[in-house]
Amino acid sequence: MSSFDEGLLPNTPRRQTVSRFRIASWVLIPLAAILFQVYVRRLAAFLGYLELPLLVTVYFSLMRRQPVAGAITGSLIGLAQDSLSQHPLGMFGIVKTLVGYFAASISQRFDVDNHALRFILSFFFFLFHQFFFWVLSRALLGQSLDVPIPQSIIFAFLNAVVAVPLYAILDRLKTEER
């Protein structure tokens, strides 16, 4: 096992800690992310690429390290996002449920406090989110969405860039618990 792998794998007791948040944080942070999503296009169109509900879902799932909690978190945030969108309820919900579940599952094996891992996971889950949303739209709704791959990669990169400092800020709101 290399030193990099040792840095990522949670072998020490400190890395097996589960982060907990206040109820207010659980409610207000996703709500703020959704409101940002609602308002971002009106106030600053150039920030329209940001998928803050997805980043928040990934963060809470990574920090809780529990796939069930991650799935529930993802489904709730996704359904809330659905309810404010023009899509049928469940589209974002299903995708973010999967994102939350997989993110929490990964967090059990890696040190999610590492910024590089956070960047990679954010990049990956953004592409996963876009791809799975496209699949659901095509399979369940019969819609053929045009998803340009280069643009999706750039947006994934940009979201990952934003995710790192965002997660660092959200880290200040957590209360660690073994």
Next chain:
Amino acid sequence: MESFLSRYRNLSILLLLLVAQLLLLAYQVKSNQDVRLIRLWAVTAVTPVARVIEWARAGIAGAWENLFVLSDVRAENTRLRKDLDDLRLKNQMLAAELQMADRVKALVEFRSQIPSKTIAARIIGTGTGANTRTVYVDRGSVEGVKRGMAAISAKGIVGKIVAAYPTASLVQLITEQGSVAGVISQKNRVRGTLKGQGSGTLIVDYIRNEEKVDPGEWFYTSGTDRIFPRGLPVGIVKMVREGRGGKEVVVEPSGLENGLEEMLIVIDGVHGSIPEAETAPSSDISILPAPPEDAPVQQAAPVPGAPAAPQPAAPAGSAPAAKDLKTDADRLLEKYRRVGESQGIVLGTTKIRVPDFNRAPEAAKPAAPDATKPAPANPGPAAVTRQ
């Protein structure tokens, strides 16, 4: 079964969540209906927060605008006010220039209409003294200005030159006390002497109470003062009343209206004509146009039994022109003078020799145009008194 669920708890819950949402999705797609209740809850929950955020954003944006944008607006407002003041000042200057141009244009036009030779002059100062009504103009003896020349404007006479210096001249305005001019009224041809009073109005002196002067009538220069050429407007009668020594006629000068900046100095005066007073046209009465002023006066046909009227053929230096004989006394004096001259007697001399006033003057004999009706050789006294 229980052990299976506990062993695959995470996966089971994931599947449960996915299936539930798939069913929700399938319901919406199948029934083509929206789950309005959930959306209503979501919108109701989000809207107040969104409203607060929007209120805060608007407040911050407004404060930002007040702090920074309005500060620029304030500076711009100050600059625009300064520009406005500058433009107002420039506008006033341009308006003054325009007024001056109008005045000069009117003066030039007037100058081209009058027969006298004039030069334009501009007021450059006023005479010293508390109540003085004298001004300095920028034309002097170098330009040919001499003492005693008349100063006029397009609207009337202004004054006369009382001192001529090489580069400037002093003009005594017509309103100055002691300033005089010979004038004649337009409508009734009443002569008088215009006098300045040191105020804004003038008086016309030496008009008898029997003579008729109407308020609103114009006075023109008569040319008898040898300063102002005949026919220049002087002013309009403001007030007329009978006095002890004669009529009291107050005239408002027309040449000094609305301030005076420029004037014309009459270098070589030529007497002009006095325009006829305008009468209101009437459709019931036929009125011929006025005869030309400069045409020789046509003598009326002599009335049978009456002596011939004085002829204009008399020498110009010895007798006044017939058109200057305005009163009965003038005409009677002229008749007696002619009678005396025909008998070799000059009236007013010390010789005590009285002419025979019953004899007609010799100059009046051949004036009758109709030979079939000669004038009587010796008209009676009654005929003399009829004139």
